[in-house]
Amino acid sequence: MWEGIYIGVTTAVMPFNLLMLFVGCFAGTFIGMLPGLGPVSAVALMIPITYGLDPSSGIILMAGVYYGAVFGGSTSSILINAPGCASTVVTAFDGYPMAQRGQAGKALALAAYSSFVGGTIGAIFLIFFAPMLATVSLSFQSSDYFALMVLGLTAVAAFAGKGNILKALMMCVLGLMLSTVGTDRSNGVERFTFGSIEFIDGLSFLLLAMATFALAEVVMSVMNKSTDAQQSKVNNTSSLGSMKLTKAEIKKVAPTVVRSSVLGFVVGVLPGAGATIAAFLAYGVERNFASAKDKLGFGKGSLRGLAAPEAANNAASTGSFVPLLTLGIPGSGTTAVMLGALIASGIQPGPQLFIDHPDVFWSVIVSMYLGNVVLLILNLPLIPYIAKLLEVPRPILIPLILFFSLTGVYLVSFNAFDIQVMVIICIAAIGLKLLDFPLAPMLLGFILGGMLEDNLRRALLIHDESMSFLWERPLTAVIMTIAMLALFGQPLLNFIRSKVGQRKEQDVFDSE
Amino acid sequence: MYMTIAKNRIGGLIFLALSLAYGYSTTLIPMYPGDEYEVFTAKTLPAVLAIIGVILSLALLFGSRDEQKSELPKLDWVIAAKLMALMVAYGLVLEFLGFLIATTLFLICGYWLLGERRKTLMFFCSLPLVTVFWYGLTQLLGIYLAPGAVLQWMGV
Structure with missing residues (x-):
């Protein structure tokens, strides 16, 4: 392991990679601060740049952008009550009231310190758990991978929230359907190309990611008048107040930060859960832990209420790299985009990554930590200036983002037809968003589709064309059971509860 | 509505x-x-x-x-339709006009559509920016960008 860390450190501190880290953190913070654009969009916008870099520099850049965007999201949550992404919604609960009291500087500092501790604890856990899981997963067979992918897809749906499970599942299926467009990899048959040569290679992942997460988000923000109003609030952030925390305050939030970091990491490792659920969970747990008097302060500018989600979402962002790096299965929309970018640059994340590309594996882990340091020592003092960048008029900013998205795709394929396809996908994505369909599961389905089909085909070949591996191979059976529980557990519980409730009502009625 | x-x-x-x-x-x-x-x-x-x-x-x-x-939230569909049309037009003329001209026009039209009217700002945020971007791509990163059919006809 120490040898690995050494490889990681030497790769990550190479001047060019350090530069990528700085650029990534800075660009991520900026994009993350723009209302409506979150980490997924930020990472998607970086993909075309990573194509020209070697894989470790590319993933270092994307990792920097990832936590930069999460940090940027917190900043806009605190300063203008407009979370850049879902995982920082909770940050606004207590961060914005603090800013309204004139303690914006303190809130930003606390958010940065909590994120730093969350990221540090997450990185330490990652160093220990990732290689362990990678070693274990070397014994995984195709059937286990198939089951893991099913788990990944069902878990995303299961964590989509009440009422959205069905829609998230539908989006997973849509992603899988889109992944089948093009030439079948095993026997060369063309599927769903409708005779067009443009679709023979299938849909480009980059095109899909950019159209759904960069273009659609930007066009939606233009369509939505309220974001303009939020934007105008940015101009009032010139005075942030003191950024210092007192010893008593640090003492008060320290246990919260540690607790939330551990919780955040564990939630982040679960496929599908991710930073948003970690932040909400940590906030809820802290409120339950708080004394009756402290409980009243939650939602009105409580320090613990701000520190908990910040530590948790950063630790979860780090945690979500565990399934990505060790199993090759992304746990969230952002890691799904990263997986696609890695595959495009010729690297297949998974247990072999640890052996074949130790430099990529370890440099990501080390750069995670360095990224947190960069955010703390560079971004925090620079926040007032980065906030100034947001004063660039939106009529200038929006066409520039559109231009970067379009040329990003064009510069990879050099096919102007892709721009038209992007516009069509963008229109479809806007329609889906208006109908409340989540888009991240679609991207996950699209990325996992090819691998899922390959592994299922191989598993069937190995097991004499019988599906018996689903119940005969213990590991596969266990993973499939977890997947089914993730999917049907909650509805089943609800059903049992309602039945028990009905019976109790009946008993009461009978006794009367 | x-x-x-x-x-x-x-x-x-x-x-x-x-x-x-x-x-x-x-x-x-x-x-x-x-x-x-x-x-x-x-x-x-x-x-x-x-x-x-x-x-x-x-x-x-x-x-x-x-x-x-x-x-449904109150949304400005007209501006979205205009932006989409602009993107489609950009895709159609990109290979004909070449990267430099097409992108400069795309940006200027985009700024104008979104309500920007300051000509100097629109100019400085388009041609010089695109030229720097184009220089970086073609000269520094060695990416070949076709000059566009129009420029080829003109013998540039």
């Missing part, structure tokens, strides 16, 4: 139509001789997906008990 729409119904119907069309297209996938004896062919996964798609959309259509009637 406020519209009251049962989003789940519409979503379910669209997805049902999509799944049925996908299922029909699955039947058009060509097969090799002998494929009928194989358990897993190029049609297998698409067929399974089409069936799951139909089941899920029916579940959404008939399964949502609560009358989920919600209002």
